[in-house]
Each structure stands twice: as C-alpha cells, then as structure tokens.
Amino acid sequence: MKVVVAGAGRLGTQIAQVLGAARNQVTLVDQDEGRVAALEGRVPAELCLGDACEPAVLEAAGAHAADLVVATTGEDEDNLVVSLLAKRQFRVPRVIARINDDENAWLFTRHWGVDTAVPAAAPLVSLVEEATSSSDTVALLRLSKAGVNVIETTIGPRSRAAGHTLADIAVPHGIVVATVVRGGDPLAPAPDLELREGDEILVVSHTADQSEVHAVFQ
Structure with a gap:
C-alpha cells in the first residue's frame, strides 16, 4: 500500500513508523526543515520537505499513486486542504484527517474529501477502531x-x-x-x-x- 502522511509531528511520525514497519511504501511530508532533518534515518519512510497544502508538493510525495493519504498537521485548515486536494485532484481512494479542534469536526466530511476523521484526543492509530481502556x-x-x-x-x-x-x-x-x-x-x-x-x-x-x-x- 502506498501512503502519504502530511505532517511529521508526533502522530504523523508514529503513523509512518507503524505503516512503514508493516511493509507499506510511506512518504512523510513536512515543511519544517529541521524536523525533516531530525527524522532522517529514524523512520521507515521517504521524507519530503514542503507544504502539503501545495499540489506540487503532494504530487512530488506520490499522491497521484497513493492508496491512502493521512493529514495529521496541527492545523485543521491545512488538514482539510490536504484532504480536498488528495480526493478531488489526485483521486486518492482513502483519506484520513486529524481534527485538532472539536468545534471544527462538522467540517471533516466527504464534502472536504475526508473519509475518516480522527479526533486529536483519540489514541494513536485508532483510525479504524478506538482502543478500549479495559486492557493494556x-x-x-x-x-x-x-x-x-x-x-x-x-x-x-x-x-x-x-x-x-x-x-x-x-x-x-x-x-x-x-x-x-x-x-x-x-x-x-x-x-x-x-x-x-x-x-x-x-x-x-x-x-x-x-x-x-x-x-x-x-
């Protein structure tokens, strides 16, 4: 599976770790040069420096051939733009986006290209099912x-x-x-x-x- 992860913060990096270790082809995109440099050799993913809200950057990251795009930046506006570009311009089959502010949750729908919205408070990689508190x-x-x-x-x-x-x-x-x-x-x-x-x-x-x-x- 080809995956593009937009945002190399904590959540984005962990998702790249998990999906990369599962032998998926992962590209991690971030516009912070220092953050990208610090991750070199630390994650099983290709690193792409740039603003994922720009179509040219998403294309360079492989969005045109991606099976999944995950928008995990710290800004809801950016995650919505990435999702819309991924779905409308690059026809990505599956788009997952992080919600940072619960008040913006109503925007994270298929109208914006979002197939699955993940609240910021949700556990790591609970993209399909939430973790229960009954077991460690x-x-x-x-x-x-x-x-x-x-x-x-x-x-x-x-x-x-x-x-x-x-x-x-x-x-x-x-x-x-x-x-x-x-x-x-x-x-x-x-x-x-x-x-x-x-x-x-x-x-x-x-x-x-x-x-x-x-x-x-x-």
Whole structure:
C-alpha cells in the first residue's frame, strides 16, 4: 500500500513508523526543515520537505499513486486542504484527517474529501477502531487488505520486559516492533533500547494477536 502522511509531528511520525514497519511504501511530508532533518534515518519512510497544502508538493510525495493519504498537521485548515486536494485532484481512494479542534469536526466530511476523521484526543492509530481502556494491550488497526494487525502494549510496573533491551526479549517470528513511545516521543526500535515502565510498544504482525503480544512484553 502506498501512503502519504502530511505532517511529521508526533502522530504523523508514529503513523509512518507503524505503516512503514508493516511493509507499506510511506512518504512523510513536512515543511519544517529541521524536523525533516531530525527524522532522517529514524523512520521507515521517504521524507519530503514542503507544504502539503501545495499540489506540487503532494504530487512530488506520490499522491497521484497513493492508496491512502493521512493529514495529521496541527492545523485543521491545512488538514482539510490536504484532504480536498488528495480526493478531488489526485483521486486518492482513502483519506484520513486529524481534527485538532472539536468545534471544527462538522467540517471533516466527504464534502472536504475526508473519509475518516480522527479526533486529536483519540489514541494513536485508532483510525479504524478506538482502543478500549479495559486492557493494556489492544488491537488498534487492522489493515484488512494486507492482513496486518497493529497492536499496542504498555510496559507496566510488573512487566518482565522492563529494564531489558529489545535484543534481550525473545520476540516470536512474525512480530515486528515498529516503535517505542516514551513520554510522547517515538523512539527508533534499536536492539540496545532499554524498555522502561510506561513505554508504549507498537508492533505489527500478520499472525499474532493481543494475547501473544501481551505474553512477550508483560
């Protein structure tokens, strides 16, 4: 699946991490030169410097061939412009947009090219189904066409993984750690990264379910 993510903030970067780790072809667009430079080599995605509200930038990012565009900037106006361009000019089949201000939610409809609107307060990658609060391990997203699950688990005070590096943890075949979120910031899943209480682990898998992921990290 070819994906363009507009906005390389926390949410956009994490989405790029997850979808890139699931072997999707992802391009992450942002107009902040420093932010783009800081992400070089840290996300499994192509980086594109520019304003995604400009058609030429979206085209350079591959919107003309994209299966999915995700607008995750911090400005609702920008997310609506990106969505409208993606749908009307580039005929992107699926467009997802972040709502920053709830008062603007009424605008995020198909009239503006938005297929799915995601409130800013929603959990990461709850693009298809909201995470429940009943478990520390929840399936956040199923990429039905690819048969890929995206699963989140949080390292608790009794988690066996706390204090161990990713290299120390026996992760079964078929489970890939996409990113570790610590204090709101995504971290590259390097083998020497030591896990701490409160870390959010995002994994992708074609085969594992929530209970299997829970058994690995809890």
